[in-house]
Amino acid sequence: MANRIPRVPVREQDPKVRAHNFEEVCFGYNEEEARLEASRCLHCKNPRCVSACPVAIKIPDFIERIVAGDFAGAAAKIAEDSSLPAVCGRVCPQETQCEGSCVLGVKFEPVAIGKLERFVADWTFAQTSATGCPSSTVSLRETPPSQVAGPLPLSMPRVAAVSEGQPVGGSSPKRKVAIIGSGPAGLACAYDLAKMGYDVTIFEALHKAGGVLEYGIPEFRLPKDKILKREIQDVIAAGVKIETDVIIGRTVTIDSLMDQEGFEAVFVGTGAGLPKFMGIPGENLNGVFSANEFLTRNNLMKAFRDDYRTPIHAGKKVCVVGGGNVAMDAARTALRLGADTTIVYRRTEVELPARKEEVHHAKEEGIDFQMLTNPVEIMGDERGWVRALKCVRMELGEPDESGRRSPVVIPGSEFEIPTETVIMALGTSPNPLISRTTPGLEVTRRGGLVADECGATTRPGVFAGGDAVTGAATVILAMGAGRKAAAAIDAYLKSK
Amino acid sequence: MAVNDNAMFKILEKKMLNPTICKMVVEAPRIAKSALPGQFLIVRADEPGERIPLTISDYDRAAGTVTIVIQPIGASTRSMVDAFQAGDSFADVAGPLGNPSEFVRMSPEELKAQRVVFIAGGLGTAPVYPQAKWLHEHGVSVDVIIGARTKDLLIYEDEFKSVCDNLYMCTDDGSYGFKGVGTARLEALVAEGKTYTQAVAIGPMIMMKFSVLTCKKLGIPIWVSMNTLMVDGTGMCGACRLSVGGVTKFACVDGPEFDGYLVDFDEAMRRSAQYKAEEGLANGK
Ligand SMILES: Cc1cc2nc3c(=O)[nH]c(=O)nc-3n(C[C@H](O)[C@H](O)[C@H](O)COP(=O)(O)OP(=O)(O)OC[C@H]3O[C@@H](n4cnc5c(N)ncnc54)[C@H](O)[C@@H]3O)c2cc1C
Ligand SMILES: Cc1cc2nc3c(=O)[nH]c(=O)nc-3n(C[C@H](O)[C@H](O)[C@H](O)COP(=O)(O)OP(=O)(O)OC[C@H]3O[C@@H](n4cnc5c(N)ncnc54)[C@H](O)[C@@H]3O)c2cc1C
Ligand code: FES
Numbered sequence: 001m002a003n004r005i006p007r008v009p010v011r012e013q014d015p016k017v018r019a020h021n022f023e024e025v026c027f028g029y030n031e032e033e034a035r036l037e038a039s040r041c042l043h044c045k046n047p048r049c050v051s052a053c054p055v056a057i058k059i060p061d062f063i064e065r066i067v068a069g070d071f072a073g074a075a076a077k078i079a080e081d082s083s084l085p086a087v088c089g090r091v092c093p094q095e096t097q098c099e100g101s102c103v104l105g106v107k108f109e110p111v112a113i114g115k116l117e118r119f120v121a122d123w124t125f126a127q128t129s130a131t132g133c134p135s136s137t138v139s140l141r142e143t144p145p146s147q148v149a150g151p152l153p154l155s156m157p158r159v160a161a162v163s164e165g166q167p168v169g170g171s172s173p174k175r176k177v178a179i180i181g182s183g184p185a186g187l188a189c190a191y192d193l194a195k196m197g198y199d200v201t202i203f204e205a206l207h208k209a210g211g212v213l214e215y216g217i218p219e220f221r222l223p224k225d226k227i228l229k230r231e232i233q234d235v236i237a238a239g240v241k242i243e244t245d246v247i248i249g250r251t252v253t254i255d256s257l258m259d260q261e262g263f264e265a266v267f268v269g270t271g272a273g274l275p276k277f278m279g280i281p282g283e284n285l286n287g288v289f290s291a292n293e294f295l296t297r298n299n300l301m302k303a304f305r306d307d308y309r310t311p312i313h314a315g316k317k318v319c320v321v322g323g324g325n326v327a328m329d330a331a332r333t334a335l336r337l338g339a340d341t342t343i344v345y346r347r348t349e350v351e352l353p354a355r356k357e358e359v360h361h362a363k364e365e366g367i368d369f370q371m372l373t374n375p376v377e378i379m380g381d382e383r384g385w386v387r388a389l390k391c392v393r394m395e396l397g398e399p400d401e402s403g404r405r406s407p408v409v410i411p412g413s414e415f416e417i418p419t420e421t422v423i424m425a426l427g428t429s430p431n432p433l434i435s436r437t438t439p440g441l442e443v444t445r446r447g448g449l450v451a452d453e454c455g456a457t458t459r460p461g462v463f464a465g466g467d468a469v470t471g472a473a474t475v476i477l478a479m480g481a482g483r484k485a486a487a488a489i490d491a492y493l494k495s496k
Numbered sequence: 497m498a499v500n501d502n503a504m505f506k507i508l509e510k511k512m513l514n515p516t517i518c519k520m521v522v523e524a525p526r527i528a529k530s531a532l533p534g535q536f537l538i539v540r541a542d543e544p545g546e547r548i549p550l551t552i553s554d555y556d557r558a559a560g561t562v563t564i565v566i567q568p569i570g571a572s573t574r575s576m577v578d579a580f581q582a583g584d585s586f587a588d589v590a591g592p593l594g595n596p597s598e599f600v601r602m603s604p605e606e607l608k609a610q611r612v613v614f615i616a617g618g619l620g621t622a623p624v625y626p627q628a629k630w631l632h633e634h635g636v637s638v639d640v641i642i643g644a645r646t647k648d649l650l651i652y653e654d655e656f657k658s659v660c661d662n663l664y665m666c667t668d669d670g671s672y673g674f675k676g677v678g679t680a681r682l683e684a685l686v687a688e689g690k691t692y693t694q695a696v697a698i699g700p701m702i703m704m705k706f707s708v709l710t711c712k713k714l715g716i717p718i719w720v721s722m723n724t725l726m727v728d729g730t731g732m733c734g735a736c737r738l739s740v741g742g743v744t745k746f747a748c749v750d751g752p753e754f755d756g757y758l759v760d761f762d763e764a765m766r767r768s769a770q771y772k773a774e775e776g777l778a779n780g781k
Contacts, residue, residue, distance in 0.1 A: 247591070250591065275733065431732065
């Protein structure tokens with residue numbers, strides 16, 4: 001019986017070794033392992049995994065193809081609903097989505113859906129880099145990359161367009177759509193629109209495309225050259241132009257894009273990039289950083305590499321405040337830079353919002369977790385550098401109306417954790433630059449753009465999705481929102 | 497040195513203004529079109545380079561160019577000045593960032609009432625230029641005090657002659673113009689009966705700190721342009737934070753200009769040295 005086979009463990013770098021390098025932690029399944037793991041799927045009549053997937057990937061169908069050894073078929077199946085499988089297979093919180101609903105998980109371990117998705121995507125990459133062109137079995141074009149010609153340039157070309165293999169988009173002349181932001185929302189929206197035959201340009205404020213996938217999520221979870229660059233290369237191969245170093249709201253405005261540059265519709269996928277601080281004394285001491293600064297220096301600017309010039313400061317001891325993916329990434333980066341690292345979180349481990357796998361990996365690597373602990377002050381030395389993090393211990397109080405037990409301070413529990421560096425990973429909020437410079441674009445009280453189910457904002461022709469609308473969420477939700485908006489933009493332009 | 501040839505941020509002109517300070521005119525049509533006095537750029541010279549903030553020292557909308565003036569103080573600025581020639585291109589130039597100078601937002605009536613004095617220290621001279629020029633073109637009375645340690649380090653004297661009412665050159669050692677620092681010159685001018693509605697100081701933080709002290713004494717409001725550390729320049733990292741009136745602000749999006757009376761300069765100077773140890777390494781890289 002299928003469910004007797006235990007979940008196939010995935011091969012990973014030894015925690016002791018990987019704590020000192022930035023190579024990917026997880027090696028992924030090989031063909032044999034993938035087929036064995038795939039064979040565990042029960043093929044439920046009403047697959048709960050599909051309804052738990054934010055973009056409803058036809059999970060049992062792609063898994064069935066893996067069992068049969070038809071990996072290209074599996075890739076095509078996934079591509080019907082997702083345009084970033086190599087990324088999502090690596091970073092989705094599967095335990096609260098597909099795998100969290102897997103029937104097998106009730107008694108045994110759920111099918112490793114994420115690892116299987118990743119396997120399919122990586123297999124496809126391997127095929128295309130081996131032959132230099134898509135294998136004929138890859139059903140033409142949903143996601144697998146069409147071509148990767150020769151070695152890729154070190155950084156994304158500023159304006160890149162590949163004319164070959166331009167998708168056929170019907171006979172209509174190409175109408176121009178602008179995408180603001182090159183995170184998963186923008187990439188997915190651009191890719192779909194290009195395939196529909198639109199002339200699509202992505203404008204990105206930073207010097208590299210990818211959004212959080214580039215500047216936030218570290219190399220050891222999402223390799224940049226091996227995975228991310230190829231996903232982006234795919235989008236370019238579909239005909240999308242990417243213009244980096246353009247800050248919409250500063251370099252040009254949405255109004256000028258529409259009035260002067262002929263863009264008939266705009267998609268805003270600018271994410272939620274503004275860091276939060278706690279507002280406690282000592283936050284401006286030297287040695288206190290936002291997780292965004294720390295991760296951007298390390299990932300986007302590659303400070304961990306000797307051949308790059310951007311500096312980064314970790315020191316011997318680092319405290320990271322927070323419990324989400326951002327906190328785990330900052331802590332594990334600090335560890336790899338050689339610091340003894342502690343995570344400080346005010347609730348308990350059960351409430352940690354990070355992916356389970358990241359918490360598990362962080363622990364294996366030797367990161368210290370101080371739960372039910374809340375910072376109240378950052379202490380400095382006479383030179384103005386961080387000396388210690390003063391914290392209080394918390395306990396869970398009575399459940400509130402929502403039934404959630406919130407942490408309350410234990411009186412007299414103050415103590416200090418000596419540290420050189422404090423990294424604040426407390427969540428982020430949307431950047432107001434676009435809403436402030438675009439008349440008619442309304443925002444919610446929490447700073448998100450007001451948009452309907454399909455991404456239509458309060459301004460005709462302007463659509464939005466991803467973290468810019470929802471506040472900090474997930475890659476898959478951002479991608480899903482981008483694709484929905486692409487369909488809505490198509491409908492809007494056809495009716496115009 | 498890997499220089500990206502296909503980039504569109506081509507250096508059209510390079511000129512040494514004195515033995516260390518270098519001026520470059522760079523092709524950046526989108527930025528030239530929207531730049532205003534007081535704004536800055538983020539420049540990344542090449543792939544392994546840092547993103548560093550540089551003031552827009554001039555712009556030419558018709559030619560599609562922006563002018564930067566660079567003083568080499570560390571690895572990134574030095575490599576820009578030493579390794580890049582006219583014809584080369586920078587990997588990235590992004591902007592215009594930050595808020596335009598407060599003057600740009602004033603109504604014509606408010607502007608007409610202004611009598612402005614700029615105090616420029618060393619490299620700060622270049623960023624003063626577009627502001628003085630803009631005010632001069634808008635009919636506002638502008639005096640400019642330029643200070644440097646010694647004569648060889650003074651820059652932009654000729655350029656300024658045509659964009660201000662009075663130009664006062666000062667050197668610490670008296671080798672040219674007034675002997676003494678810019679703030680001493682300002683005190684002397686006020687003692688002679690000059691009156692100003694607004695001062696603006698741009699230069700090293702220590703010089704801006706002392707300009708604020710002098711202006712407080714003289715009762716003149718003063719704006720300062722805060723050259724903090726930066727990474728993205730768009731509000732996303734907080735590297736540029738400083739305390740203004742006891743409240744944390746981000747220099748890149750809330751500034752770079754702030755009310756000088758409210759800025760905590762000691763904190764800002766301390767924060768500027770945050771990567772000193774690591775930058776030492778970068779210099780060796
Ligand atoms: C450190 C970290 C780890 C994470 N880990 C996970 C994880 O494991 N799993 C998961 O599902 N999610 C994770 N997330 C969340 C996830 O990355 C985001 O929800 C997702 O990237 C949002 O996508 P987006 O396209 O809406 O925005 P973003 O990815 O934020 O991209 C927005 C892009 O727009 C650009 N931009 C902003 N303003 C402008 C402008 N004015 N003009 C031009 N361009 C602009 C930005 O530079 C950026 O490149 C993590 C987030 C962080 C920060
Ligand atoms: C809004 C703004 C406008 C600026 N305009 C100009 C300009 O027009 N021309 C120009 O030459 N420079 C300008 N600067 C300063 C310039 O960005 C820095 O000199 C540069 O980033 C230094 O990089 P580096 O690698 O060469 O030196 P680093 O190796 O980074 O620095 C060398 C030493 O200087 C210190 N340092 C670094 N940056 C600063 C700073 N901003 N203030 C004080 N000390 C610092 C470091 O701690 C270190 O000790 C501006 C800065 C800002 C924020
Ligand atoms: S430079 Fe990053 S927020 Fe100002």
